[in-house]
Amino acid sequence: MFIAKVVGSVVSTQKAETMVGHKLLLIEPYRINAETRTDMTTTGRTLVAVDTMGAGENEYVLVVQGSSARMTPETKNLPVDAVIVGIVDSIRVGKNNVNL
């Protein structure tokens, strides 16, 4: 899994039938800022994940990829390879809480 920030959303009206009704969020995977070690920084990548948690923009989320993305009740058997399985409350690195 990885930490990502929700940065937007994607609208697709013409899509696989089983995907109808599933919210698609635009996310950016984040990593620990190597210099400060007290905040997260973007990897510069952009992915799309199905949201099962009601995540809001600018929130940090936990994202699962691959076949495991189909292991939630909402995504079972769906053609999806990335799903948000948690909203991140806090991240600790060493003795510090990371600024989110």
Added chain:
Amino acid sequence: MFIAKVVGSVVSTQKAETMVGHKLLLIEPYRINAETRTDMTTTGRTLVAVDTMGAGENEYVLVVQGSSARMTPETKNLPVDAVIVGIVDSIRVGKNNVNL
């Protein structure tokens, strides 16, 4: 999943029998332009995806990879690891609609 732009197509007459009749599109994964945040920019990578949506050239599409690419009726049990599952109408980043 990721956003990609359809940039071309691939013809292969000698291919796995179950692949016959499936359209193979050449796609480039795109990411948010880090400077403007209002358009998408290519990652420079080139992939091939099965099209199940009738996607046209220069359209932005939603692509699913891995075993999940076999979770559409058209691709079940096929030896494919990337499939187009949606045509992108619009992308929003923050308060802005991204130029597509």
Added chain:
Amino acid sequence: MFIAKVVGSVVSTQKAETMVGHKLLLIEPYRINAETRTDMTTTGRTLVAVDTMGAGENEYVLVVQGSSARMTPETKNLPVDAVIVGIVDSIRVGKNNVNL
């Protein structure tokens, strides 16, 4: 899937029993040349794929990865994660045929 060029082959006499008799080709994933857009250029990566198509050296092929590589009759249940499922006849990018 991705486009690759067959650049060589691998010989392994001591290998998993189910792999005996399967031809292992050395391949390099290719991408569109970003400057010309009319030819393909190597990504510099080197992979090994099982050949089910009788692909020859210097030919461009279509490669499938992951669990989907086990979805051909020849590779079912094999410990392989990359298989050649097609020989590329032609690639079109925009209005141009790519030089192969």
Added chain:
Amino acid sequence: MFIAKVVGSVVSTQKAETMVGHKLLLIEPYRINAETRTDMTTTGRTLVAVDTMGAGENEYVLVVQGSSARMTPETKNLPVDAVIVGIVDSIRVGKNNVNL
């Protein structure tokens, strides 16, 4: 699998129901230091893995990804794609023990 260092932890109260009670550790994949060959160095990447071993901060662990992350008794059927399956005691490269 890969070697990673446990660098912190993640708290998520709002998460997929089946994930409740599973400890989420922040990890950094490590690689051999190419110059010394006698210690490990960070790849700079940040991932999140479920801990099934009671790993502590700053410990080096063995991490499994993908569908195989669901092959431990603790993670069966969970929507997780990375799990810690071992705590690393020692690493040898050539004739040298790596400094951990």
Added chain:
Amino acid sequence: MFIAKVVGSVVSTQKAETMVGHKLLLIEPYRINAETRTDMTTTGRTLVAVDTMGAGENEYVLVVQGSSARMTPETKNLPVDAVIVGIVDSIRVGKNNVNL
């Protein structure tokens, strides 16, 4: 699959129960040296693979990743995502044998 060089080994006494008795080798994925085309060069990455072939240090091996790593008799149902399925005798690139 990819070619890797065995560079060392990993000891983990505290590990998932099903992993007991399986040898963990430290490997570095290799690629064709782009300049000479007659030898292999390291990618600089470090992975860990289960050895089912009795591979020795400095040997070149064939590595399978993902769910396919569970398709050998020795690794069935194990939480492993990389396994050595062959020892490389020789590699040919174009008309040349690669120096191993």
